[in-house]
Amino acid sequence: MALRVTQQMLYGTVINQNNASLARLMATNEQASTQKRINAPSDDPNGAVQVLGTRTDLSQLGQYQSNITSAKGWLNQADSTLSSTSTLITTIKSYAEQAATGTVTQENRNEIATQIRQYFGQLISLANTTYNGDSIFAGQKTNTAAYTQGLWMNSNDATFDAAVSASGGFAISGGSDETVLVQFMGTDPTNYQPAFQYSSDGGTTWNNGTYATAPGASSQTLNLGSGLTMDLDANALTNVTACADHNDSDGTWMWIRPTAVYQGNTNQDVTVFSVDTGGGTATASASGTFSGNVMVRMDDTSGPQYQYSYSTDGGTSWVTGNTSSNIGPPTTLAVPGGLLTITAGAPADGDQFFIQPSTADIPIGISPTDSVVVNGVGTEIFGGIDNNRAVTFSGSNAGNLFETVGKLVGYLETNNQHGIQNCLDDLTASQNQVLVAASSVGARENRVTSAGTMVTTLQENATSTLSNVEDADLTALITTLSEQELAYQAVLKSSSMVMDMSLVKYI
Template identity: 35%
Template structure:
C-alpha cells in the first residue's frame, strides 16, 4: 500500500488534535470539578442527574411548606399556652368566689375582673400568623370571636331566646313568676320582670303578641328576641350574660351558587352538608320568597319541581316538591334567597366549606395548619340564615369554656354560690378539653419534624448519588491529565520527526 505524504500529514494532525482535545476536556473537568459539563459528555448520566436534581428541588418546596406550617402551628401553640395561663387565673378567681366567706360585693368585684379576663381570652383566641387568623377555620381574613351576649335558660327550651343584641354592663336576670299557666310566645302578651343589679330590684316588661320568627323586647341595654311558638311557664327564668360569638367557619357549612338569569337570587344552604349537591330546576316557576326557617316551611304560592345530583350531574334524583322559597335536599335545604322567575334547566350548586387549610409536606401527604376555634373554645354561634344564636355544636356545655365563663360571671353577679361551684368544676373540664385539642396540634408538629428529617436524609443521599455520577475523582483526573499531556508531547515529537523525513533524506 502506498503511503502518500498527505496521509502522513493528515494522520499526524488528527493525532495532535485528538491529544489536545483530551487535554482540553480534562482541563475543563479540573476547572468545574465535574465529569459531565454538557449532556453529550454522558447522555444517560446527564438524564439521571437532572432527575435527581428535580427531586431535590421538589424537597426544597416541601421544606418551604414545612417552614410555613411550622410558623402557623408554633404560633398557635404559643397562643394556647397563654390561653391556658389565663384559664388558670379564671379558675383561681372562681375558687375564691365559691367560698362561703366571700360577700356579695366581693363576688361582684371578682365578676368585674372576670369580665376583663374574658375579653382577654377572646383577644387571645383571635391571634393570627402573618395576618391570618389561627382559630377561625377557613375564615382566615377575620377574627375568630367577638364580644356578645348570650342567655342561660332554665325550665324551658334554650331556643326560647332566638338572639340578643346590644350591650349590658351587668348580667340581666329575667323571670316569669306572675304567670298562672303555660304561655306560648306570640299567642298573647306575656308579662315578665327583669333585674340589672343582681336581683336587688326588678322592673316590669312584656313580650307582646305577634307573628314572625321572633319578637323583640328591650331589657335595659339589651334587645332580647324571643322565639315565636316557644312555651314559657311560671318556673321559667333566664339570665342575659356576656358571651363570645364565634364568627369563623365550622365543619358542615356550605356555600351555594346559582347558574341562571335571575340576578335577584342569593341562595343560601341551610343544614349540614358533607358532599356537593347539584340542583336542577325542571319547569318554569315564579317564586315569591318567604322568611327563612330552620325547618321546612308550609308551601307558599307554588311548588318548585326540581332534581338533585350527588355525583356531579351524572345521575339525577327527583326531589320532593318544595315551597317556592326552600328546596329540600340531602343535608338540609336550599334557601333560594329572593323572588322572581326560575327557568327549566337552571341550576344551583351547594358546596360544603372545608374549614381546614392544608399544605403538602411530602408527596401525597398534607398537614392542617389552621384550627376551628369552635372545637377548642366553644362559644355561641349565629346562624347565617335565621340569625338565631346558640351554643356551638360538637362541644358539650361543660366543656364550652366561653359559655362556662359567661355563666360564672352571671353566677357571681347574681351572688349564686352554688352556680359558681358548678362553674368551677366545668372550668376544669373545659381546660382539659382544650389540652386534649392542643395535643392534636402537637401531633401535627411532630409530623412536620419527622417530614423535615426525612427530607434532610433524602437530600443527603440524593446529593451523594449526584456527586457519584457527576463529580470528578481528583486523583484520577490528575493522573489522566499527566498521561494526556505525555501523549500530546509524544505525538508532537513523533510528528515532527515524520514531517522532516522525505525520499531525498533516504537517498542521502
C-alpha cells in the same frame, strides 16, 4: 502505488491532531475545574438524564423541608397557645370554686367577676393567636381575627329558650360593661309586650323596661338602658313566665353577658348557588355535613310536594324519584350529607341548585406521601357564637369555653351561687375540649418530626446518588490531566518538527 503527501495535507493533519489533543485536555480541565464528570448532556447522555431527575427530586425534597419548618412553626405556636389556655382555665376554675361556696359575699363575687372578665379577655387574645401574621384558629380566614367580643343571652327557662330557638333566635345591639339582668313581670299574649324590669348593677336597683316597637308587632325590641336593645320574636315573648318577686327561681329571667363571636370559617359552612334554567325564583340554603359538592335538579314542581333528583359526581349520574317535604316555603329536600331548604320563592321544573361545602383546613405537604393540617377551627376548640348560634359539642354547649366563662361572669356579677356552681362542670368539659385539641396538635407535631427525619434521609440518599453519577474521581482526574498535558506537549513538539521538514532545505 505510492501516495504523494503534500504540505497542505501535512499541515492539515498536524492541526487536526493538535486540536483533538487540546480538546481532550480542555474537557479534562473543565472536569477538574467543576469537579463534575458530566458538564453537558453529550458527556454522558444516560447519566445526564439521571442527574436531571435526581436534581428534580432534591428540589422537591427541599420544598418538603421548607414546608416542615413552616408546619413546625404553626403547630408549635398552637401547642403553646392551647397549653396556656388550659392553664388559664385551671386558674378560672379555682376562682369559680371560691365563688361557689356559701360563705362568699356579693362584694367578694363582684371582685372575682372583675378578675374573670380580665381572664375572659385573655382567652380571646389566646384564641386570636397568630403565626407570622396569620390567625391559627380562624380556619382559612387567616387574615381575620378568630374572635371578637360580643354580648349573648342565657335564661333560666327551658321553655322560653326553646321558643327563642324555634323562632330564629335573638339579636342584641349596643354594649354593656356589666351583666344586664332582665326579669319578666307579666305576660302579654295579645300585644307581645310583657312587662319587664332590668338591672345593670347585679340586681341592686331595677328599672322598668320599655319597647321600641308597636304593640302586636311580630318582632319586638326591648330597651335595656344606655343604648342596649334586644330583638325577640313575638312567639318567644308569648312563652315567658311572670316573676312574682326578685328571686330568679321564679319566672323567666335573662342574663345578658359577654361572649366571643367567631369570625373565621368552618368545615360546616355551605354555599348554595341556584341556576334558574326553568325560570323559577327560589332561593335556598343548606345544612349538614357534606363530603363534596351536590347538585339538585327540580323535576316536577306541580304537586303538593316537589319531585327532584340529585347528583354527587358533577351531573354524570343522577339519583331520581326523590320527594320533598310539603311545599312551603320553607321546603326541605334531603340530599347526601344534609338538607337543602328552599327559603323563599318558588322553583320551576329544570331549576338546579349547587351545594358547595367549604373547607377550613390548611394542609401542607410534608413528604411525597403525606400532608398535615397546620391550622385550627376555633369553634371546634373554644366554642363561642357562630352564625348567631351557640356552638355545641355532641348536642351540648357544656364544652363551649367562651359561653361557659361568659355565663360565669354573668352569674358572678348578679350574685347567683347556683349558676356559678353549674359552671364548674362546664369548665371541666371546656378544658377537656381544649386538651383534646392539644392532643391532636401533639400528634401532628410527631408526624411532622417523623416526616422531617424521612425527608432528610431521602435527601442524603439523593445527594449520594447524584454524586456517584455526576461527580468526578479527583484522583483519576488528576492522573488523566497530567497524562493529557504531557501528551499535548509531545504533540506540539512533534508537530513543530514535522512542519519544519521540507525538501527545500536540501536544495
